[in-house]
Amino acid sequence: MILLDNVSKYYKGDKTPALDEVNLHIQPREFVFLVGESGAGKSTLIKMLTREEKPSYGDIMVGGIDYKYMKKKHIPHLRRRIGVVFQDFKLLPNRTVYENVAFALEIVGVSNSEIKRTVPKVLDLVGLSDKGHKFPGDLSGGERQRVAIARSMARQPKILIADEPTGNLDPENSWGIIRLLEEINNFGTTILVTTHDAEVVNQLKKRVVTLSHGKIIGDQKSGGHYDLDGSRTRIAKRSLGGPAPAAAQQPAQPIVVPKDPVAEAPKEEPAEKEAPKASKTKSGSAVIEQMKKAKASDEAKPVAKRRKFIH
Numbered sequence: 001m002i003l004l005d006n007v008s009k010y011y012k013g014d015k016t017p018a019l020d021e022v023n024l025h026i027q028p029r030e031f032v033f034l035v036g037e038s039g040a041g042k043s044t045l046i047k048m049l050t051r052e053e054k055p056s057y058g059d060i061m062v063g064g065i066d067y068k069y070m071k072k073k074h075i076p077h078l079r080r081r082i083g084v085v086f087q088d089f090k091l092l093p094n095r096t097v098y099e100n101v102a103f104a105l106e107i108v109g110v111s112n113s114e115i116k117r118t119v120p121k122v123l124d125l126v127g128l129s130d131k132g133h134k135f136p137g138d139l140s141g142g143e144r145q146r147v148a149i150a151r152s153m154a155r156q157p158k159i160l161i162a163d164e165p166t167g168n169l170d171p172e173n174s175w176g177i178i179r180l181l182e183e184i185n186n187f188g189t190t191i192l193v194t195t196h197d198a199e200v201v202n203q204l205k206k207r208v209v210t211l212s213h214g215k216i217i218g219d220q221k222s223g224g225h226y227d228l229d230g231s232r233t234r235i236a237k238r239s240l241g242g243p244a245p246a247a248a249q250q251p252a253q254p255i256v257v258p259k260d261p262v263a264e265a266p267k268e269e270p271a272e273k274e275a276p277k278a279s280k281t282k283s284g285s286a287v288i289e290q291m292k293k294a295k296a297s298d299e300a301k302p303v304a305k306r307r308k309f310i311h
Contacts, residue, residue, distance in 0.1 A: 001159065001190050002026040002049065007058035009044050009214075017056070018044040020214035028158070031182065031191045033201050035226055036211035042194045045211070046161055049192075050082060051075050063158055080108055083152030087164035089144045091136040097123070097147050098132035104151045118154055126150045126180060142173030149180060153189075160184060162193045166200065174200065198226035 002024065009019040019041045026032055036042050047053040048060055051067065060067040063081050070078065091100050098119055105115045123129050126146040136144050145165055152160060162181060166174035178200050185191045195201060201208060201224065208224025210217050218230040 001028040001030070001063060002192070003059075003061040004045075004048070005059040005061075007048060007055045007060060009041075009048065009053065010056045017214050019048070019055070021058070022211075022214070022216055024209065024216060024219075026190060026192065028190055029185070029188055031185045031204075031206045032193070033204075033206055033208045033224065034192060034194045034211065035196070035201060035208060035228065037228060040211040041214040042211055043163070044214075046084075046163055046192075046194065049159075049161065050084060051078060076108070080155050081158050083155065083157035083160040085145070085148050085152050085160065085162040085165050087167040089136070089148045091144060091147055091151075093136050095135070096132065097128060097134055097136070097139070097150075100136070100147055101151045101154050104154045108155060122150045122154050125153065125184075140173065141169050142176055145169065145173070145177050146180065149177070149184075153184065157189065159190045159192065162191070164194055164196070166195065166197050171199075178204065201226040 003026075004022050004024040007019055007022045008017050010017050022041075022045065024045075034042050034045065044053065048055055049062060051070065054067075062078070065074075065078060065081075092103065095103065101119045101122055102115050105118060110118070119132070120129065123132055126149055128143065128146055128150065131139065131143060131147075136147065139147070145168075149160075149162075149165075160181070165177050165181070169177065174197065181191055181193065182204075205223045205225075207222060208218070208220045208227065210219070210227055210230055212228065212230070218227050220227070
């Protein structure tokens with residue numbers, strides 16, 4: 001559904017890239033959180049997907065469309081397949097809720113009869129059936145965000161990108177928007193959400209992709225957590241059998257856990273320690289004779305195999 005292959009983006013005058021060799025594959029119907037500190041590259045990545053910006057290097061494919069061969073006249077068609085919801089809503093203040101949603105259909109040439117059938121259904125989906133006659137200024141922040149989502153969904157896009165959709169909302173309204181996005185995802189729409197809301201990310205446990213300085217430093221495929229330094233991803237890899245740092249591999253009780261044959265030898269000492277005691281009962285000449293025989297036998301062997309005797 002969404003594929004970025006070694007995508008890099010340099011803005012004019014910048015020495016470091018906004019995106020640096022990013023590789024990302026999002027499957028159809030996935031719900032993905034994109035997280036990272038301000039300036040990590042999240043907005044640039046979204047602009048790559050909506051074709052507001054072109055990559056300096058690399059390839060992008062969305063819904064089977066290869067951006068490399070896309071002409072300017074094809075961009076409106078692409079954007080009909082991608083819905084975008086912004087943090088600041090971007091609603092038309094002098095139009096009603098109904099008219100804001102209808103406008104998204106008018107600009108792509110949808111007939112009036114189709115608009116009349118579609119708009120009520122979309123407003124019902126976002127829970128605003130009774131608000132169609134109101135203006136954006138008469139709505140709460142959560143309601144305005146729902147209008148923005150309704151407008152994006154009116155064209156029935158395969159992909160919905162929500163750029164900080166809860167950034168200006170209180171916790172209650174934030175959860176209302178997230179639950180709505182989950183419902184839309186259940187209908188089959190691929191959802192990509194950029195956010196700084198750690199609580200939402202941690203509770204939903206969806207896939208979490210982490211950007212830092214233009215690079216993807218973490219990709220938790222499921223059960224993801226808000227993880228700006230990639231540490232949870234490294235822990236997850238170790239839990240699945242991946243390599244761990246040397247310090248992490250050391251057991252908490254190194255004397256007990258390792259089973260070293262040399263270390264185990266003292267347990268068998270009682271029988272072996274009796275041998276020296278028995279040798280003391282022999283005469284000195286008997287011991288010397290035994291050593292001479294052993295030495296003579298050893299000297300008959302190749303030099304490399306001789307044993308060393310301490311006299």
